[in-house]
Amino acid sequence: MFDTEKVYDDNAKKWLRLVPSSLSDFTARPFVFEACGDVTGKAVLDIGCGEGYCARELKRRGAGDYLGIDLSSQMIDAAKIQEQQDQYGIDYQAGHVTEFVPTRHYDLCIAVFLFNYLRVEEMQQVFAMVYDALAPGGEFIFSVPHPLFPFMQKQKAAPFYFDAIDKNYFTSVNEQLEGEIWKQNGEPLHVQCVHKTFTDYFDSLSSAGFNTMPVVKELTVTPALVEQDEPFFGPLLHQPLHVLFKLSK
């Protein structure tokens, strides 16, 4: 089993993206940004911010105070170096999200492919932290791998897979699956998925205090993407790739 902090420390340079490059920059992140709506002046907490890809985009869209936190000090260093050039006014902090204690309220919290690195108990703890950190009416938007994806896409091949050989949708909860997601230039990025079922997401949200109906979007490769670049997107047309959740406090 690979250590998450080391995986990201070792690959921070490959992750730094200034334009959409990895598969999920086309299939997931645009929908996260759309779900965020008008972010003008909003205080944003970005947990598992990586090298700041989403932070920079939300700042370009007018976000206000912005704090990004990430486990990997190398990803945070890459984010800070880019911030020195951009001067968007983004604060970045290295640290484990389960140890993060918010000192203010936020209008929006995003977590873009963070929870696939946490066990169910850790995710539930972070959901509770987010619930406390949000101002009344604040929104929480996160994306995760679709829980069924590792079990439906069994080939270990580009542009995205998780190795779920000998795993089971119900009994493999909290087991870590190793995978890769490709960039459009043909470069693979190592990713991991601590498996959870849909029930785990809904139960954990509810016990953290999120008790109104969430917006849930199942994301896939669309025919329009295949038209843009058939060799890259074609193998995953109509596969259930990611899920986006949007909640309000």
Ligand SMILES: C[S@@+](CC[C@H](N)C(=O)[O-])C[C@H]1O[C@@H](n2cnc3c(N)ncnc32)[C@H](O)[C@@H]1O
């Ligand atoms: C797939 S990357 C996504 C980064 C960024 N959100 C984006 O969309 O580009 C997942 C990130 O989660 C971070 N991460 C994993 N476990 C974490 C934890 N326990 N606390 C904070 N960050 C964590 C990793 O270091 C990595 O940067």
